[in-house]
Amino acid sequence: MLDIGVEVNVITRAAADELGLPVRTDLLLALKAVSRDTWVFDGACEDVEIDIRGVVNHQTLLVLNKSEHTLILRAPFFYNA
Secondary structure (H helix, E strand, O other), X not given: OEOOOOOOOEEEHHHHXXXXXXXXXOOOEEEEOOOOOEEEEOEEEEEEEXXXXXXXXXXXXXXXXXXXXXEEEOHHHHHHO
């Protein structure tokens, strides 16, 4: 999913594990949304290569235990594609 309003890249823990991405867990990461919901992240996958139709970019993906969407890419990646 490309979300033109989000400021972070998010991946589910299940997807990160399935893709074999190393998850850095020595970080304390949380996000408070405009809706006042708080998301606590399990960690981060750093320097992940994202390739969409030949446009390659390296991003950090924040890892959530559960999410409605498997992968959410932030606005700057959308504009670069």
